[in-house]
Amino acid sequence: MFEKRPRIFKNRDILSPLFVPDTLQDRKKEVEIISQYLGYILDGATPPNILITGPPGSGKTVTIKYILNELQKHTDAPIKYVKADGTAYQVAASIAERRDPGFLNLINKIREKIQGKKAIIVLDEVDKMLAKDSDRLLYHLSREPDICTITISNKLTVMSMITDPRVLSSFQPRRINFPPYNANQLTEILEYRAERAFYDNVLEDSVIPLCAAMAAQRNGDARYALELLTFAADIAIRNKQKKITEEHVRAAQDEVEIEFIRNSIAELRENQKLLLYATLISKEKTPRRVYKTYNKLAKQYGINSLTQRRLSQLLRELELYGLVEIEVVGRGRGRGVKWLVRPSSTIDDDVMLEAIRRSL
Numbered sequence: 244m245f246e247k248r249p250r251i252f253k254n255r256d257i258l259s260p261l262f263v264p265d266t267l268q269d270r271k272k273e274v275e276i277i278s279q280y281l282g283y284i285l286d287g288a289t290p291p292n293i294l295i296t297g298p299p300g301s302g303k304t305v306t307i308k309y310i311l312n313e314l315q316k317h318t319d320a321p322i323k324y325v326k327a328d329g330t331a332y333q334v335a336a337s338i339a340e341r342r343d344p345g346f347l348n349l350i351n352k353i354r355e356k357i358q359g360k361k362a363i364i365v366l367d368e369v370d371k372m373l374a375k376d377s378d379r380l381l382y383h384l385s386r387e388p389d390i391c392t393i394t395i396s397n398k399l400t401v402m403s404m405i406t407d408p409r410v411l412s413s414f415q416p417r418r419i420n421f422p423p424y425n426a427n428q429l430t431e432i433l434e435y436r437a438e439r440a441f442y443d444n445v446l447e448d449s450v451i452p453l454c455a456a457m458a459a460q461r462n463g464d465a466r467y468a469l470e471l472l473t474f475a476a477d478i479a480i481r482n483k484q485k486k487i488t489e490e491h492v493r494a495a496q497d498e499v500e501i502e503f504i505r506n507s508i509a510e511l512r513e514n515q516k517l518l519l520y521a522t523l524i525s526k527e528k529t530p531r532r533v534y535k536t537y538n539k540l541a542k543q544y545g546i547n548s549l550t551q552r553r554l555s556q557l558l559r560e561l562e563l564y565g566l567v568e569i570e571v572v573g574r575g576r577g578r579g580v581k582w583l584v585r586p587s588s589t590i591d592d593d594v595m596l597e598a599i600r601r602s603l
């Protein structure tokens with residue numbers, strides 16, 4: 244059964260989202276800024292708190308992991324990376340690496356663990372913790388003079404999820420936003436990985452540019468680009484072929500696309516899901532209509548209705564995730580710019596509807 248397998252993958256793990264490459268492509272400016280801040284720890288100072296934002300797959304996690312790996316070569320300062328996707332207690336337990344009862348106990352354990360040294364704690368996907376629970380972990384961390392807290396989120400508006408004015412005044416992070424990748428940058432990222440993941444000459448020349456172009460359309464998501472390449476290779480192997488071709492990429496697109504859309508919709512907040520739903524089912528695509536439909540749905544699903552301003556903000560977020568398109572259609576008479584909002588033209592409406600209904 245396992246004999247005569249095509250020689251395609253030299254090391255498939257290199258394409259995994261968990262792999263941290265030994266050099267990064269294209270994030271020079273961001274690496275420079277962040278490493279300047281974190282480098283202060285080498286002079287015995289606590290680096291400033293940092294907030295990294297940027298759309299999914301823009302390299303936020305890999306960049307911070309890469310910088311911390313490098314930093315750790317020069318210091319024995321305690322550095323802890325955690326996914327902050329649980330409650331404040333659960334996240335504190337991951338940092339403290341124990342599950343003692345009582346949130347404040349855990350905070351003490353974290354303090355004991357760093358033993359008066361300067362420390363760096365990374366809270367990735369911090370918006371999930373803030374949505375689930377509260378900002379009480381940030382409250383405590385930002386009050387510790389020896390701890391630099393790095394928060395990462397793909398929600399541009401994450402700071403508005405912090406409600407405690409005491410946290411707002413003590414946390415005060417330096418903000419760094421990662422823009423989405425373009426097709427050339429995605430090509431570079433893929434080439435580096437492909438060289439190490441595949442045997443020589445198994446990729447048709449057009450495969451990487453095609454994956455990069457498709458991912459550039461999906462909001463410059465490097466994870467999507469890597470998944471396309473991995474699925475395409477899996478399909479080639481399934482078909483017992485020796486080379487990965489454009490057809491394999493196109494066949495992979497459907498599988499990857501549906502998976503990605505499901506995941507990205509499942510990750511939206513309830514009000515974002517409802518707004519996307521309203522955009523899909525509104526016959527007229529003017530913002531006013533879409534907002535009306537949203538408010539109707541909000542009643543139906545027992546969710547608070549929102550002000551027009553907040554809804555516009557949410558629409559911009561959906562646009563950033565590549566789920567809707569906002570089109571300016573000219574100037575209304577004396578009423579400023581007129582615009583329309585449509586579901587993404589590159590994603591099948593039914594796929595989005597099914598994913599929303601499933602996760603609401």
Ligand SMILES: Nc1ncnc2c1ncn2[C@@H]1O[C@H](COP(=O)(O)OP(=O)(O)OP(=O)(O)O)[C@@H](O)[C@H]1O
Pocket residue numbers: 258259260261262263264266267268269270297298299300301302303304305306396397432465466469
């Ligand atoms: N500049 C880069 N160089 C090499 N690989 C990269 C780069 N940017 C992203 N990648 C790869 O793309 C994938 C997604 O990147 P990453 O997880 O860092 O994105 P993210 O911005 O944290 O996304 P999310 O917000 O969804 O968590 C990973 O496999 C990562 O290794």
